[in-house]
Structure formats: C-alpha cells, structure tokens
Amino acid sequence: MSQSTGTRPLAIVTGASTGIGRELATCCVDGGFDLIVVADEPEIHVAASELGAHDVHVEAVQADLATLEGVDKVVAAANGRPVSALLANAGRALGHAFLDQDFAAARKVLDTNVTGTIYLIYQVGRQMRARGEGRILITGSIAGFMPGSFQAVYNGTKAFLDSFSYALRNELKETNVSVTCLMPGATETDIFERADMLDTKIGSQKKDDPADVARQGYEAMMRGDGQIVTGLKSKFQAAMAHVIPADMLAEMHRGMAAPGTAPSAEQSRK
Numbered sequence: 001m002s003q004s005t006g007t008r009p010l011a012i013v014t015g016a017s018t019g020i021g022r023e024l025a026t027c028c029v030d031g032g033f034d035l036i037v038v039a040d041e042p043e044i045h046v047a048a049s050e051l052g053a054h055d056v057h058v059e060a061v062q063a064d065l066a067t068l069e070g071v072d073k074v075v076a077a078a079n080g081r082p083v084s085a086l087l088a089n090a091g092r093a094l095g096h097a098f099l100d101q102d103f104a105a106a107r108k109v110l111d112t113n114v115t116g117t118i119y120l121i122y123q124v125g126r127q128m129r130a131r132g133e134g135r136i137l138i139t140g141s142i143a144g145f146m147p148g149s150f151q152a153v154y155n156g157t158k159a160f161l162d163s164f165s166y167a168l169r170n171e172l173k174e175t176n177v178s179v180t181c182l183m184p185g186a187t188e189t190d191i192f193e194r195a196d197m198l199d200t201k202i203g204s205q206k207k208d209d210p211a212d213v214a215r216q217g218y219e220a221m222m223r224g225d226g227q228i229v230t231g232l233k234s235k236f237q238a239a240m241a242h243v244i245p246a247d248m249l250a251e252m253h254r255g256m257a258a259p260g261t262a263p264s265a266e267q268s269r270k
C-alpha cells in the first residue's frame, strides 16, 4: 500500500474483494482515486494490497454491511476526508424457492442489499450534499425489472435499488451530486455459487465479463449518467421486461433460476 499524498480524490468501493466491485476498484485506481475498499471477509486485505501497488493509497475495511455498525465502521475510516465517489456495490443473492430458503439468509440479502446500502448512501450522501459535489454509483440490476421466481428476495432488493437510485438522483438534481444506477445482466462472478445456483440455467450459462461491466459503470458514473444497462443481451432483456406482463416474466425467470434448469453436458454441446 503506498502512502496517501492527500491530493487525490477519495472513493469508497463496497464489495471490492471480488467480481464487479473488484473491477470497479481497479477503474478507480486507474482514474487516480485513493480508495477505501470494503468487504466482509479477510480477502479484502489481499485486494487492497494488490490495488495499492499502483501508487494510490488504498485502505481495506473488513465490515459486515448488513449491519449499521459495519456501515459506521466504513464512514469512520474516511476520518472526515471528503468522499468524492461512493460506489455502493456490495450485494448477495440467494437461490431456491422463497419458502425453502433459510430465513436468516434471506434477511441477510435484504439487510446487505437494501438497508446497509441505503444507510451508507445516507451518511456519505449528506456529506456530499453539504459540500455540493460528489458521485454515487449504485449497483442495481436488470433483475430489478423482473419478478425473480426462485430468487424472489434478491430481485426484490434490486427493484428497490433501481427505483431508489432514480428517486435520489431526482432529489439531488439541483446539486452537483450525481447518482448513477449500474444495471448489469448475468455477469461471471462468484455470486451464483454463493447463492447455491450453479445447477440453474442462469448460474451455468455464459455471462458478461465483470471487467467490461465495471468499466461501463465507472464511465457512466464519471459522466454523471442516470443509468447504464451493460451488455447487448441485457439491454434486450431490460427492454422486453418493460412490455411483457409480470406473470409471464415470473415464468421466464423460473426457467432461468429454478434448481435443475442447467442444461446437461450433452445439451450444452449441441
């Protein structure tokens, strides 16, 4: 980890140990930000030392963002230094039918994706509004446009974030604080394995590259755009979701996310 010069702007990236968040953190390093990177597991320290090899100051915070105390720890780590960019990306998914899920695990999805995310945005966003500048990137999802059969809680949290992002952006339109919603489609990360969805069609199919997704999200945030749906297939799915009836979308989601929908090796070869 190199020393901070104090002259670079500061970005906070949550969920920066793996996947899209790790790539968002790389984009921030390339863009000349000092960083606070956050995740729940000790791997965040490894990510921080790799990112800090690029002559920016990177601080790792290991905190459970499903708790208010975890979020407070992140805010405290900034130590009063102005946050120029908040990339609120940490999130988790959970497969299987809702009534078959462990309720504590379902609640953790809600607490991480919704409560922890908006509490962090609340705290950092108020500081940005008081200073009159800042950038907020929220990782929502095109999943927020579809009732997520066999991933019902997750899709609900993403519908919340997609909607919240537009609303907050509107509330801040007379300030120089921008709010951007990054809405990826299926992206090649650990999230499906963690959600126990490797035996599903969506979990096993070819997916978008997290580096491409993150770069598009980062660039949209730097432009101050309201939203970015990444990938051609995702753009098509998002457009279709606006015209297809909800019960049909739920049935289509079943085909992607129900356990046992992964194609067999023979089907995949065809």
Ligand SMILES: NC(=O)c1ccc[n+]([C@@H]2O[C@H](COP(=O)([O-])OP(=O)(O)OC[C@H]3O[C@@H](n4cnc5c(N)ncnc54)[C@H](OP(=O)(O)O)[C@@H]3O)[C@@H](O)[C@H]2O)c1
Residues within 6 Å of the ligand: 014, 015, 016, 017, 018, 019, 020, 021, 038, 039, 040, 041, 042, 063, 064, 065, 066, 089, 090, 091, 092, 093, 112, 139, 140, 141, 142, 183, 184, 185, 186, 187, 188, 189, 190, 191, 194
């Ligand atoms: N992959 C996709 O297809 C896809 C599509 C649309 C949107 N997204 C969204 O993209 C974001 C990143 O997911 P990903 O696909 O990159 O998955 P990932 O590789 O599993 O990364 C998730 C990150 O969030 C962190 N995290 C999860 N729960 C946390 C908690 N309670 N406290 C602190 N950190 C926590 C993880 O850290 P730990 O390992 O330390 O818990 C990890 O760094 C999520 O918001 C997800 O919903 C993903």
